[in-house]
Amino acid sequence: MEIDTKGNMQTGFFTSRIDKMIGWARKYSIFQYPFVTACCGMEYMATACAHYDIDRFGAGLPRFSPRQADVLFVVGTISQKLAPVLVNVYEQMCAPKWVVAFGVCTCTGGFYDDYATVRGIDHIIPVDIYIPGCPPRPETVLQGLMLLQEKIQNQRQEV
Amino acid sequence: MEKSKTLEKIVGKFSEAVIDLHSQLGYDTVIIAKSALLEVARFLKQDPELQYNYLMDLTAVDYWKRTPRFEMVYHFLSLKNKYRVRVKVPVGGAEPEVDSLTSLWPAANWYEREVYDMFGIKFKGHPDLRRILMYPEFEGHPLRKDYPIQKRQPRVGPK
Numbered sequence: 332m333e334i335d336t337k338g339n340m341q342t343g344f345f346t347s348r349i350d351k352m353i354g355w356a357r358k359y360s361i362f363q364y365p366f367v368t369a370c371c372g373m374e375y376m377a378t379a380c381a382h383y384d385i386d387r388f389g390a391g392l393p394r395f396s397p398r399q400a401d402v403l404f405v406v407g408t409i410s411q412k413l414a415p416v417l418v419n420v421y422e423q424m425c426a427p428k429w430v431v432a433f434g435v436c437t438c439t440g441g442f443y444d445d446y447a448t449v450r451g452i453d454h455i456i457p458v459d460i461y462i463p464g465c466p467p468r469p470e471t472v473l474q475g476l477m478l479l480q481e482k483i484q485n486q487r488q489e490v
Numbered sequence: 491m492e493k494s495k496t497l498e499k500i501v502g503k504f505s506e507a508v509i510d511l512h513s514q515l516g517y518d519t520v521i522i523a524k525s526a527l528l529e530v531a532r533f534l535k536q537d538p539e540l541q542y543n544y545l546m547d548l549t550a551v552d553y554w555k556r557t558p559r560f561e562m563v564y565h566f567l568s569l570k571n572k573y574r575v576r577v578k579v580p581v582g583g584a585e586p587e588v589d590s591l592t593s594l595w596p597a598a599n600w601y602e603r604e605v606y607d608m609f610g611i612k613f614k615g616h617p618d619l620r621r622i623l624m625y626p627e628f629e630g631h632p633l634r635k636d637y638p639i640q641k642r643q644p645r646v647g648p649k
Contacts, residue, residue: 412625415646446632446641447624455645 353488357401357427358480359389364400366420369407371434374466383469388476397423402479403456408436409449421456427489429459429479434466441465494518496540496575504530509580519576527562527579528589534566534575535594542566542575545591548601550581550609554635558582560611564591581611590616608633 365375379385379393386392394400397420409417421430432452435441438461440450452458459482462475497511497518507526512519522530534542546565553559562579581588590613591598602613603622610631613619621628627646630637 411628411643411646444639446637446643450642 350488351484353490354484354486357488358483361388361390361402361476361479361483362392362394362400363390363402363404363431364395364397364420364424365393365404365406366417367404367406368409368413369434369436371406371436371466374469374472375404375406375433378469378472383473385473385476388473388480390476397421398425400424401428403428403430404433405430405437405452406433408441408443409452409455410447411449412447414449414455417452418455429483430456431460431462431475431479432458433462433472433475435463436465438463494573496534496542496573499537499540500530500533503533517574517576519578521578521580524579524581524588527577528591528594530577531564531566531591531594534577540568540573541570542568542573544569545595545597545601546574548591548598548605550605550611552609552633552635558586560586560609562588562605562611585612586610587612587614589614592616607631610634 365372367375377383379391384391390402397403401424403421403424405417421428430452432438436443436448437452440448442465444450449455460475460479462471464471467475494513497513497520500520500522501508501511504522504526507523507530508520509523510521534540544567546567547563548565549563551561551563553561558580560581562581564577564579565574566577567574579588586609588611590602592602592613593615599617600622602616603619605611606613606616606619607621607623608631620626624632625646628643630641
């Protein structure tokens, strides 16, 4: 860290380059954990398969243990009864980790305005990207994925 | 309309407990007092002529602002005669309670737990009366008409 003539704290050239490089590496090696509970899962599968092919974005290998994953895809309605399980899964993931709310039920609860549904998973875990839609089309999912990559690229990288 | 054999037998044996009865669209319905429920059910099941040996459904209705407020609804089927009968039992009071049918039909166990979960009606003699759909920390009974539609439940942490 240095301080320039105007008194602003600046990160050095080398640190910012390292950050960019790690970000570039991370955004193209997303290991996702799909937490699929409902009909959005079909759209998730459509996105993951060859026609739309999320492998183009380096996210082609879903891990079926949260301990090996970077990105938690929450796909489908989360009920109050399932909420502790989701929190448990999130807490098992190693940092750095990101969360994608896939579909309107995970974003806001959607039309399940009732006693059983969590009204948006951001009530229980932090969320990075919201992909609305009921269910979202694969194009929407891909846009969400690219926004997530942008976020990963530009953030401060914890090592 | 002439009474069916089932209704005639019930009226003949439990005349003081029968509140009302009718036959519509080939479906016999009898409304009986709460105190006679277990006896009527046992009679329907064990009478050699009727043999209503199958408990098809067991549920409740909340007639809010009516006294008595709740009504238990039982549907019985006689596999031998291919007859069906519907038995209704009005239940009221601040702590609604009705006799359990688990001693006659083990299948009543989960039905009654569901009614307890959703309506808060207690069942006397039930072996294991606890919630079946919602979790133990849930507050209130969601299918009651006075359950607030916007009510949010307390968050349940990982166990």
